[in-house]
Structure formats: C-alpha cells, structure tokens
Amino acid sequence: MFALTNVMRDYPWGSSTAIAELLGKEPSGGPEAELWMGAHPDSPSVAATPDGPMPLDRLIAEHPESTLGSGVHAAFGAKLPFLAKLLAADKALSLQVHPTLERARERFADEEAAGVPRDAAHRNYKDANHKPEMILALTPFEALCGFRPCAESAALFRAVGTAIAASGAEVPALLGAVEMALNSRMAEPMVVRRAFEALLGGGDETTALVELAASALADGGAAVASAASGLPANALSSLETVVDLAAQYPGDAGVLVSLLLNRVSLQPGESIYLPAGNIHAYLKGLGLEVMASSDNVMRGGLTGKHVDVPELLETVDFAPSGVPVVPTRTTDLDQHMWEPPFAEFSLQRVEISADSDPVPLVQNGPLLVLAVSGSVLLDSPRGDMALSRGGSVFVPAAENPVMVHPHVDAAHSDGPAVVFAVTVAG
Numbered sequence: 001m002f003a004l005t006n007v008m009r010d011y012p013w014g015s016s017t018a019i020a021e022l023l024g025k026e027p028s029g030g031p032e033a034e035l036w037m038g039a040h041p042d043s044p045s046v047a048a049t050p051d052g053p054m055p056l057d058r059l060i061a062e063h064p065e066s067t068l069g070s071g072v073h074a075a076f077g078a079k080l081p082f083l084a085k086l087l088a089a090d091k092a093l094s095l096q097v098h099p100t101l102e103r104a105r106e107r108f109a110d111e112e113a114a115g116v117p118r119d120a121a122h123r124n125y126k127d128a129n130h131k132p133e134m135i136l137a138l139t140p141f142e143a144l145c146g147f148r149p150c151a152e153s154a155a156l157f158r159a160v161g162t163a164i165a166a167s168g169a170e171v172p173a174l175l176g177a178v179e180m181a182l183n184s185r186m187a188e189p190m191v192v193r194r195a196f197e198a199l200l201g202g203g204d205e206t207t208a209l210v211e212l213a214a215s216a217l218a219d220g221g222a223a224v225a226s227a228a229s230g231l232p233a234n235a236l237s238s239l240e241t242v243v244d245l246a247a248q249y250p251g252d253a254g255v256l257v258s259l260l261l262n263r264v265s266l267q268p269g270e271s272i273y274l275p276a277g278n279i280h281a282y283l284k285g286l287g288l289e290v291m292a293s294s295d296n297v298m299r300g301g302l303t304g305k306h307v308d309v310p311e312l313l314e315t316v317d318f319a320p321s322g323v324p325v326v327p328t329r330t331t332d333l334d335q336h337m338w339e340p341p342f343a344e345f346s347l348q349r350v351e352i353s354a355d356s357d358p359v360p361l362v363q364n365g366p367l368l369v370l371a372v373s374g375s376v377l378l379d380s381p382r383g384d385m386a387l388s389r390g391g392s393v394f395v396p397a398a399e400n401p402v403m404v405h406p407h408v409d410a411a412h413s414d415g416p417a418v419v420f421a422v423t424v425a426g
C-alpha cells in the first residue's frame, strides 16, 4: 500500500474551508475547489514508495500487472481507470457536458492532428477518454442535471414573463421565441434544442433578458410570479436559482438555460450519476465526485471560459430525462455501495467503531481509500497501514483482500471511523 499526497485545484468557485474542515487540515486561505485523488497525468497523486515519492500514473505505468491486476490492465490499458475528487463549491461551476468515448477518441485525435496546443483556451479535448461521473453529497448539495420535461420548462419561462410584465418592463421578444419553441409540437429533443439554441445564440438579447429576468424575480418576485402562474411548489427554487446565478454570472446565457434543467437538491449520502451527453452544473455544496480518468469538459455557460457552441450541440443529449439517482446498496458485510452503470468505478463507504469487527473492502483490481473521520488500520496479506482522517492510500490489485480494522490512537479517538474507497466496477 502507498500513502498518497493529492493535488488541490484552486478554481475561483471553490470553498475556502469545506475540504479542510472535512479532512481536519489547515485551510490555505485561498479557494480549495477540488482535491484530485488518482493518476490523471494533469494532476497525479504522489505515492510514497520505499524508493521515494513517485507520481501514481508513473508507478502504475511501470507496474501495470501488480497495481491494476491483469483483468483491469487488459480492459483499460496501463492506466488507473478512475479519478476521485473532493469537490467543494461556494458558487456554481460551469454548465457542462462530457463526450462519449467514441467522440472523445475521434475529436482528441483531430485536435492533436491539427496541432492545437493542449493548454490552448479553445482546446476542447484534453485526453482521448470519456468522463462518465457520479457525485455523492457529503453536505446538502445543489445541482442542475439533465433536461426537464418541456411542459415544465414552458411553465417556468411563462412565469418569468409574468414577473417581467409585473415589474412594468416590456417582455422581450427572445422570451416569446423561447416559449414558442417550448410549446411547439415537434419531438421533445428537438423542442429542447431549439430553446437551448435560442438562448445560447441570443447574444446581447440574451444578456438583456437575463438581467431583466433576474431583477424581476429578485426581492420576492419569484414567489409572486410562481403563485400567479399556478406553478407547483418545487418550481420556486428554479426561479430563485435564476436570481442566484445571475448574481454570480451576470448576463450569462446559462442563467436562463438553468430553467430547462432538472433542479436537484441532494442530502448527505444521496448521489446522482452523469452519463455522456447529460448537461449539468454543480451549484453549491461539498461532495465526493468519482469519474472515469478524464478531463474532457464541453462548457455551455456559467463560465468566463471558451464555449464552443457547435461542438457543444453535437455533444449534448437533448432528450428530457428524470434525475439519474444512484441507489445505495448495503451488503451483508455492512459496506455501503454506489454502483452507477459505468465500467470504470464503484464507490463504497465503510463505518467502523472501536468495538466493531473488521470489514473487508470490495476490491476489483486497484483500490483508492480516503479516511474522512477517525482512524483505521488497513490490513492485507502483504502488509498493513494506519490511516487517519484526511489520509489516503493506493492499494495495488496484488494486495487483496484488504480488511478495515478499528484503530484507536490518541489523536483520533472520537466517534466512529469512516472511509470511502473507489475500485473498478465488478
């Protein structure tokens, strides 16, 4: 087993305290947005080996059979298939979508052939992999995820019109165009696409509509418009989200695109998964995100960064969908499992108190373990390691099975210990 040192990303939307509080560390003072745990070449974790520190991607590339196991090595190559991140959002991340594996391979090769520098602002594909992902809420967690049914979106845009009219302003033509698109009789994915394109391609008209809508919905305007339009109670949070997002990203088309999307509030322990093509944005909260090891993101708003609209339109799945919830399954051995329909990963949580029997970790090839509370002893036939809150470990496939034992030390003696572990899907 190898203790890990992980890389923190300081994106400006990050909370300056949430990750440090969870892990019991000193905050840096700046934003601490994402702690990357894995072997993505852009920010690999560093493993403490007997020969000194070594980036995890290199350790795996040099010893793929022992670190990944032959099955995972054969299926995914000499690379760790998954990447885990602690993600702490104080404000919204960009509205985004991830490509299919086929598209990522094709378009990455195109950009390489065209000589687009990997770090260019307009570069879309950082690697040749897809990025299916899941997020597990560790605090109440707010998100936008996938398109909602058109009738719901139409009702929300109608309420925006009501609020603007009530404020005494003239209702802009663009709002009428979006409503007309949403009420048309075409197939739903085409309807959604028309409305999405109208907002994204509206230029100054969109900017003006965002500002007008946000000011009309502020200061109780959302509640009045929602009641006047006879909307269901849960619609109010969608209208209020417009006000919140407009304060964070003034004039950004993504502010109104949010009304086309499912508005999701997760409680701690709840999880959703995001397949290729699902447009989503994380709005606020602390979560554990697990994904295929990729950084391929197409942005669609709520960002100052490059938005490649044609590429975005090719990548987004416009079919309205329900919210893709990942159910929690508790095994006979008291492991809590989240198993989204992706080959690259599954997530588990094990909680153990001082007098508990040891619990085995589910392991399919490599295993990454993070302690968020208390202290445990990880024990395998090849060796053992104490792991305390904030610590993380990479367990090679060859070290199997791993048992989690309670481990009481003077510094970490309060309450049960909790570890999360990521392995390849079984």
Ligand SMILES: [Zn+2]
Pocket (backbone or CB within 6 Å): 096, 097, 098, 133, 274, 280
């Ligand atoms: Zn994403």
